[in-house]
Amino acid sequence: MTEISLIEVAVVPIDSREKRVAPPHLWRGEISIPKTAEIRYFSIRGGETENPFTGEIDRIFIFFPGLGISSQEINNKWDFYYLLVMSLLAKKIPNALLVTLDPPGWGGSNILGKPEEVLSPRGKATIIKETTNNILNRVGGKPEICFIGHSSGGLAVAWSAWEEAFPKATYILDAPSGVGFDRLMTRTSALTARLHPRLFDSLNRAGQNYALNAFGCYDEYTRMVVQQLINNPENHRIEATEETKAQLPLNLIRERMRIVGGENDRLVNTCGMGAILIPGAGHFAARTHPAQWIEASGISGN
Secondary structure, eight states, X not given: OOOOEEEOOOOBOOOTTSXXXXXXXXXXXXXXXXTTEEEEEEEEESSSOSOTTSSOOXXXXXXXXXXXXXXXXXXXXXXXXXXXXXXXXXXXXTTEEEEEEOOTTSTTOEEOSOHHHHTSHHHHHHXXXXXXXXXXXXXXXXXXXXEXXXXXXXXXXXXXXXXXXXXXXXXXXXSOBSOOOSSXXXXXXXXXXXXXXXXXXXXXXXXXXXHHHHTSOOSHHHHHHHHHHHHOHHHHHHHHHHHHHOEEEOOSOGXXXXXXXXXXXXXXXXXXXXXXXXXXXXXXXXXXXXXXXXXXXXXXXX
């Protein structure tokens, strides 16, 4: 286990209607899960504290991003998909601990086990469980837990929900890619299986058109994600293959789960439950519309 180090975060825009807001302090650390992975994580706390795991913590939010979405160090500053949402929530909920992970095989997280096992939804659900248990051991007490998963990370979070490792937890699926909830025994939609094999050829020929058609958006952040996918095709191929195999018998968790996404997103699956769609947003709504995303997610400061 490495020591947690304090890092300042760059000033970032929240959205076009708000002034630029400096996020709270950001902590970086690593968690080693034997025989599975080494996971880099980032955590944010509201208020004044020298360690994110000390003081009064009554709520914990665990964010798990999707394919190609990992942290980036730009001009000695750290940036990642949920930075804006986490920063806003830290100001809104002072006693909350907010943690986001680099998915295994992306960014600073390394795969220790067999890639097919680690990168499967079940394998990523194991990482979510072990990381959460590690955090709970540090924090102590009995804080409320909320898991948020974006895109393919939504499938990992859904699998974690099905395993019921944390029976009282709540779950937010953020633009989940291909998770079906309308039947007791489900599997990821054929949409994901059709899109992924063509991904890189399509991006190399006409990345902007593909992103607009699939993600419903094309901006600087989308380009960064696309580049990561192009740079790491093998992990992407394995994850896409394992995702299409996934089967989830889901039954008793609907009342503790919410689905949000962008209205322009072509990948989001409403999962037979319906989804709260954010006007004008695409696949990366939490990044492009963070304030609206928080409102749609139903996360309150109470």
